Amino acid sequence: MIRPALSALPSYAQGSDDPQGLKLSSNEITQGPLPGVVEAAAHALAKANRYPDMAVTGLRTAIAQWHGIDSSLPITAENVAVGAGSSALIQQAVLACCRGGDGIDGSAPDEVIYPWRSFEAYPIFAQVAGATAVEVPLTPELRNDLPAIAAAITERTRLIIVCNPNNPTATTVTRNELEDFLDKVPQDVQVLLDEAYFEYVRNEKSPDGLSLLAAYPNLAVARTFSKAYGLAGLRVGYVIGRPELIDALNKVCIPFSNNAVAQAAAIASIDARRELLARTDETVVQRGRVLDRLPESLQGQAEANFVWLPLGDRAREFADAMAERHIVVRCFDGDGVRITITDEAETDSLLTALDVVGIDDFAQ
Ligand SMILES: Cc1ncc(COP(=O)(O)O)c(C=O)c1O
Numbered sequence: 001m002i003r004p005a006l007s008a009l010p011s012y013a014q015g016s017d018d019p020q021g022l023k024l025s026s027n028e029i030t031q032g033p034l035p036g037v038v039e040a041a042a043h044a045l046a047k048a049n050r051y052p053d054m055a056v057t058g059l060r061t062a063i064a065q066w067h068g069i070d071s072s073l074p075i076t077a078e079n080v081a082v083g084a085g086s087s088a089l090i091q092q093a094v095l096a097c098c099r100g101g102d103g104i105d106g107s108a109p110d111e112v113i114y115p116w117r118s119f120e121a122y123p124i125f126a127q128v129a130g131a132t133a134v135e136v137p138l139t140p141e142l143r144n145d146l147p148a149i150a151a152a153i154t155e156r157t158r159l160i161i162v163c164n165p166n167n168p169t170a171t172t173v174t175r176n177e178l179e180d181f182l183d184k185v186p187q188d189v190q191v192l193l194d195e196a197y198f199e200y201v202r203n204e205k206s207p208d209g210l211s212l213l214a215a216y217p218n219l220a221v222a223r224t225f226s227k228a229y230g231l232a233g234l235r236v237g238y239v240i241g242r243p244e245l246i247d248a249l250n251k252v253c254i255p256f257s258n259n260a261v262a263q264a265a266a267i268a269s270i271d272a273r274r275e276l277l278a279r280t281d282e283t284v285v286q287r288g289r290v291l292d293r294l295p296e297s298l299q300g301q302a303e304a305n306f307v308w309l310p311l312g313d314r315a316r317e318f319a320d321a322m323a324e325r326h327i328v329v330r331c332f333d334g335d336g337v338r339i340t341i342t343d344e345a346e347t348d349s350l351l352t353a354l355d356v357v358g359i360d361d362f363a364q
Pocket residue numbers: 027084085086087088119163166167194196223224225226232235236237
């Protein structure tokens with residue numbers, strides 16, 4: 001029999017596409033993987049008759065060596081979990097931390113708190129695990145409301161997800177705000193800082209989660225190779241945290257779900273990471289061009305590879321008008337529209353479309 005709770009579960013909606021159009025709906029990059037990555041992946045593919053390294057030793061060690069420099073904590077492979085995208089790891093974190101309860105033994109399920117609106121998959125992860133989702137509204141500036149999240153903690157809270165920068169609003173919290181928050185969270189509540197868009201942050205007040213790991217043992221940081229590193233199609237993400245959490249994440253991982261091609265591509269991406277800054281800097285320049293073009297009431301903080309237009313009831317009308325011009329954006333009906341920022345040529349097309357649809361008329 002299928003769990004009744006699953007019938008209430010929304011399916012994750014992928015950013016839509018238009019084969020003739022420009023897809024700016026899934027926060028992907030335009031370029032392919034970094035130099036050397038395709039070759040490394042092809043080499044691994046040629047040995048696809050063999051199972052991958054289930055413990056993901058090579059990649060976990062490479063990540064540990066790389067981030068050992070940025071972190072306040074000596075990092076070894078024991079501090080690193082790799083998953084099929086950071087999505088998989090966030091779901092694993094809910095499964096690892098929260099006792100679910102579909103009412104079988106009558107006990108109340110544990111709670112996972114996260115900001116809302118935020119990454120659309122968080123509610124799904126909570127429900128799959130049978131945990132109670134506690135959604136804390138963003139601040140009026142559309143940032144994670146850390147004091148309100150701290151105030152929402154109860155004795156049933158096991159996991160808190162903080163999304164920085166927040167998807168889809170592209171806002172950040174400051175390091176001071178995050179530290180104040182972490183000071184209030186009980187030690188037995190796990191905090192997972194989702195930094196999927198970390199590489200695009202240029203605001204110096206925004207924290208680097210890794211630098212807080214030593215001071216806060218209940219903190220872990222999730223990052224991904226999907227966005228800046230251009231490996232969305234291969235599915236590789238990672239979490240850095242204390243070994244007890246990493247062990248637990250690995251226990252609930254589907255065996256062999258980190259495939260050999262993805263592992264090889266991620267290691268080669270780490271080797272080629274010096275190329276990354278030029279790419280992300282380019283996106284930051286294009287982000288500035290788009291922000292400059294927006295009417296003032298639609299301009300907000302944008303620290304990721306996307307911008308958020310808080311269009312409210314006119315979100316659908318705007319998204320449809322863009323789709324008619326073959327620009328696919330991500331519409332959150334009644335709330336706003338998220339547009340991915342990529343390279344110069346695509347931004348030229350985006351700016352032209354914004355003019356044609358009359359973006360100034362959408363300002364409230
Ligand atoms: C905030 C946030 N976290 C995590 C993810 C998951 O990315 P992936 O599973 O591709 O690593 C995404 C993807 O869009 C995201 O926006």
